[in-house]
Amino acid sequence: MGVPMRITVLLLLSVSFTVNACPPSDRAALLAFRASLNEPYLGIFNSWTGTDCCHGWYGISCDPETHQVADINLRGESEDPIFQKAHRTGYMTGSISPSICTLPRLSSITIADWKAISGPIPPCISRLPFLRILDLIGNRFTGELPSDIGRLHRLTVLNVADNLISGRIPPSITNLSSLMHLDLRNNRITGEIPRDFGRLTMLSRALLSRNQIEGTIPDSISKIYRLADLDLSLNRLSGTIPESLGRMAVLGTLNLDSNRISGYIPASLLGSSVSDLNLSRNSLQGRIPDIFGPRSYFTVIDLSYNKLTGSIPKSISAASFIGHLDLSHNQLCGRIPAGSPFDHLEASSFTYNACLCGKPLNKAC
Numbered sequence: 001m002g003v004p005m006r007i008t009v010l011l012l013l014s015v016s017f018t019v020n021a022c023p024p025s026d027r028a029a030l031l032a033f034r035a036s037l038n039e040p041y042l043g044i045f046n047s048w049t050g051t052d053c054c055h056g057w058y059g060i061s062c063d064p065e066t067h068q069v070a071d072i073n074l075r076g077e078s079e080d081p082i083f084q085k086a087h088r089t090g091y092m093t094g095s096i097s098p099s100i101c102t103l104p105r106l107s108s109i110t111i112a113d114w115k116a117i118s119g120p121i122p123p124c125i126s127r128l129p130f131l132r133i134l135d136l137i138g139n140r141f142t143g144e145l146p147s148d149i150g151r152l153h154r155l156t157v158l159n160v161a162d163n164l165i166s167g168r169i170p171p172s173i174t175n176l177s178s179l180m181h182l183d184l185r186n187n188r189i190t191g192e193i194p195r196d197f198g199r200l201t202m203l204s205r206a207l208l209s210r211n212q213i214e215g216t217i218p219d220s221i222s223k224i225y226r227l228a229d230l231d232l233s234l235n236r237l238s239g240t241i242p243e244s245l246g247r248m249a250v251l252g253t254l255n256l257d258s259n260r261i262s263g264y265i266p267a268s269l270l271g272s273s274v275s276d277l278n279l280s281r282n283s284l285q286g287r288i289p290d291i292f293g294p295r296s297y298f299t300v301i302d303l304s305y306n307k308l309t310g311s312i313p314k315s316i317s318a319a320s321f322i323g324h325l326d327l328s329h330n331q332l333c334g335r336i337p338a339g340s341p342f343d344h345l346e347a348s349s350f351t352y353n354a355c356l357c358g359k360p361l362n363k364a365c
Helices: 004-019 024-035 082-088 098-100 125-127 171-175 219-223 243-247 316-317
Strands: 060-062 069-075 092-093 108-112 117-120 133-135 138-144 156-160 166-168 181-183 188-190 205-206 229-231 253-255 276-278 283-285 298-300 307-310 321-326 330-337 356-358
Touching: 024 069, 024 098, 024 229, 219 243
Parallel strands: 069 108, 092 117, 108 133, 117 138, 133 156, 156 181, 166 188, 181 205, 205 229, 229 253, 253 276, 276 298, 283 307, 298 321, 307 330, 330 356
Antiparallel strands: 060 069
């Protein structure tokens, strides 16, 4: 091969590499993002060198057609060889630079379980038109969720659990028409659940426990046909349980534990698709609905620490399965029914009631 031919080949290879490399603006944005973080133990950013951030940069993936950065995937708990060799989980301090918002094709941001990344979530994140996943679980982010987060019409996952997020749930969140997984657990969120929460029609999981959320449970939640898991426990919710929750087609887990909910247990809940039901530590009153039957299947029913009265429904014995039942710390009275599931329950399931008697309590009727 002659010299001119070799030069031509080298030029073509150079042009091909340049075309397939990430744009200089994307590389600059990632380096600014990296500059605001400090990861002292694992060296995950040691690979962030060279001009092409699409190849070999740890946690970075690019769109195969545009060669622009599409995914940032940095998890502090991983089975990656870097973590296994170090025999430790990740630890990172610093904050998220707004430079991340200058990555126009960004589809996924996962910066999870680093324990000490702090500061606010950059509000400009809501201007990333292709963003589908925002996963920031397990850090120390503060401030409020971006007020216009509802602009992210492609967003399917919003996970900011286990942080220090405060303020209200932005009303615009109900514009997230593609959202399937919402996890706001264990933060400092206040205010009420938006009344039109039911507009999130694609939602399958709504996990809002361990916050300071007040007000009542929106009846519109029952319009979310795909919702399978609803956890509102350990908040300050009041009012009654919407009867419509018992008519939801696929709701399997309902956890309202440790709130200030009053009123009666809707009969619809005990004849629904819910199999894991926790209504404990509220101010529920009245009788337990006597509507159990062969279609009743519960892995857990926890009604403890309420103000329930009357007797234990005998129809519970007709249920096809009840794994765990806790009726303790109420004002129930009368004989504990015999047979399944009562023959495998401990006395602790019935203690601290007004006048329950029979097995497994050591109290004659």
